[in-house]
Amino acid sequence: MPKDPDRPRRRYVSPVREAALVATHGRIVDSAAELFASEGYRATTLAAIAARAGVSVPRVNLSGSKPALLVEAYQRRAGGSSLDRPVSDQPELQAMMALPPDEALAAYVAWLSSVHAQSVGLWFALREAAATDPEAATAFEAVERSNDDACTAAVAWAEAQGLLTGDASAEERAQTWSHLASAEPYRHLVVERGWSAERYEQWVRRAIERLVLDLA
Secondary structure, three states: OOOOOOOOOOOOOOHHHHHHHHHHHHHHHHHHHHHHHHHOOOOOOHHHHHHHHOOOHHHHHHHOOHHHHHHHHHHHHOOOOOOOOOHHHOHHHHHHHOOOHHHHHHHHHHHHHHHHHHHHHHHHHHHHHHOOOHHHHHHHHHHHHHHHHHHHHHHHHHHHOOOOEOOOOHHHHHHHHHHHHOHHHHHHHHHHOOOOHHHHHHHHHHHHHHHHHEOO
16 A cells, blocks of 8 residues: 555654663753752753763753753652642642641651752752742742642641640741741751751651640
8 A cells, every 4th residue: 555645654662762761861850959959050060960960961951951950850859749739739748637646747747857858959959040040930939839838738737636726827827837847947957057857857846836836
């Protein structure tokens, strides 16, 4: 049968080649994450990322722009969640809120410590990049909104569990929780002061109990 010249050609996809491309992209993002976290945004170049990943600069460019690589690196290290996903769709937090209060708080602070351990350097790199790059600024704003939404949901959960005392507003409680859970205290206490993860988790839990749940 003669070939139809107007019929679109079917693109052949090699599973081996696709797997290799995915692996290379992952190596590039991991290399970018390590450099952004240790060197900061401005000091990290595409050439440095390429050298660490063992690829060419044009190959790095195929994986994304510098801010795009930073955003993807942060998403991977901060639990792999989309920056636009609402709290109601985040299974990790929803699973915690389904636990009894004591277990929920213990699970939460352990999760928080783990996320910061993986992503604290990238969070500061993203904040640095947001000052000059619109793409990074959009992503950073999304991170801040997501964190604020998570703390608002946490306060609502605490109220439903009958854990709140005092007359502070829900907004004040959520803002306090957001500060305690942010990257700044983690970097100051763990990275700069050398606190252990266990000590940091105990501090976060006590601070939430005293400053958020009971403000009387």
